[in-house]
Amino acid sequence: MHSQAAPIPGRRCHPHPLRFWRRRPRYRHHARIDDTVCAGSHAGVCRRRRPVKVLVTGSSACLARALLPQLCADAAIERITGVDRNPPHFAHPKFRALQADFRDPQTAALLPRHDALVHLAYVVLRGRMAESAMHDINVGGSLRLLQAARAAGLRRIVHLSSAAVYGSGVALDEGAAYAPLADFRYGQHKAELERLLQEAVPACVRLRPHIILGPHAQPTLRQILRLPVFLLLADPQPDLQCVHENDVAAAILASLGRAACGPYNLAATDTWTLRGIMRRRHPLSLPLPPTAARAGLALAHGVFGWGGEPGWLDGLRHTLTLDCGRAARELGWRPAHSAEQTLAATR
Template identity: 45%
Template sequence: MKVLVTGSSSHLACALLPRLAAHPDVEQILGVDLRPPVFRDPRYTHVLCDVRSAQLARLMTGIDAVVHLAFVVMHGELGPERHDRDLIRDINLAGGQNVFRTAAAARVAAVVHLSSAAVYELPARERPIPEAHPRKPLPGFAYAEDKIALEDWLDAFEREHREIRVARLRPHVIVGPHAQPYLRALVRAPFYVRLSDPAPRLQVVHEADVVAAILAALTRDVSGAFNLAAADAATLRELKPLALPLPFPLARAVVRLGWRFGRGTEPAWLEGLRHELVLDTSRARRRLGWRPRYDTAAGCIKAIDEEG
């Protein structure tokens, strides 16, 4: 199997590519990213390419499957352009559409798309949330807006291209040694954000378990959406019992100030902590045979500390 990976220098790709190269069914990997390679292997070729580029059509020739990771997540690597909403939307939406269109033109058999649990409408009446739950972004959450816009577009694309098998993975917050720097810093900080009682519960998922789901989606005859999260849910206080409480208004002010002056991430990520988001992962366990190695939120957090 020849696999093309977009966003091949992304945080998650650092965890995915070694596992992909070690898979017995994978003969060749083609990485596509605007940044230099983060992985080297005899079966791996890295191409500097924008996912919006017409060059992508040529790269798709002979490819059996695509893993679409390319997406602007926390804007930290965009520098002065991190506040350019039109640019970010174009990368995320037009780039994603180009990936799927060129895959269809090249007769690629399968595409595994990394979506997100951020697509779900909150607050949720259903708990845990199944894949059929309505999609609606939190106000001002650009990341969720673009994930939803691409999924909405994919609904029509899949109806028109039934010959392509599309699997949409919707992981909760991804933690691990290659997680977003902001998330790693938050996990290791000596404080936790204190929320109003009853404090909402949250889930996370370890990057190794997301990689396992990607590999399963590549090699099994499955399609549709799949939630990914550690089985249990916990409050921030339960996850960091020895940490000091930081009042939410103060945390909000700090994040907003940092965002304004080019540090940290967009404030909507923090606002999302105020809403309980617990996923039903039974479909992934049933259809993908997914058995997460890190199956508790506390276990995922502990793993980050142990991995340094």
């Protein structure tokens, strides 16, 4: 079980999400999580009173479309550098883009010029990519970058993980065991990287959002919600949660501005079922046996490299709900959008 972070004596909470960096707190000890000392490399993080510079990997990814505007809107942030293999889709006087693989040496060379790292880059759908190549990006490359950020003395290191590390369960808190679903490489890689980070970069914030939806949701998720079919499952139907992209971006901003470390669950408070949502969206929707859906997805993935691996469907067959109390207590984070609002915003 993950122990809860102990309060730091003398530390005061500030209403502005980045006000923490403009003051000079006095640390008497460090909070603990995962049975390791957090913030070991963050002692004295606020000695310089200047706006922060943030490096964001995966800056052309779906979530970045929600995150970058929020970062640029914050007066406490001076500059954002985005790194992505794809061309930038965002422009702002504070933002500059580097079109590169985050594993390239030039990315690591940028770290000492920044105060914080937000690591979004990740292979979600591998298509025709070899599993070994996907693993090298998601686990090996990510670990090396986050270790380099720690070695460079960055004030804050934030990694976007996923609730997929749990697999299934009801009202799970951050102490629940890693149990990603079989054949779901995305979840397995997230869990493997988290295990490594507990020892290698204990001060890293590991955000675990449930299904991220909203106007810029992953195209595959939007396509699923458009289909007039749903999985034919025995009652009771699996309960699911989701979280709005803007709420995830707000959690990242909160993580940058507080003495946080370790895992934090993120989800809207209300739950939903896939059958219920599909029947509301498509009154004439039809049930599809899981075996047929899995075979169809396997065929599309194997022949055309389209969509996700068949393991993606398994996540829709199991209940997974989260307890997000730790994010509320330590980050001051509460979702501004319900699941109903979030699903309505996803088209």
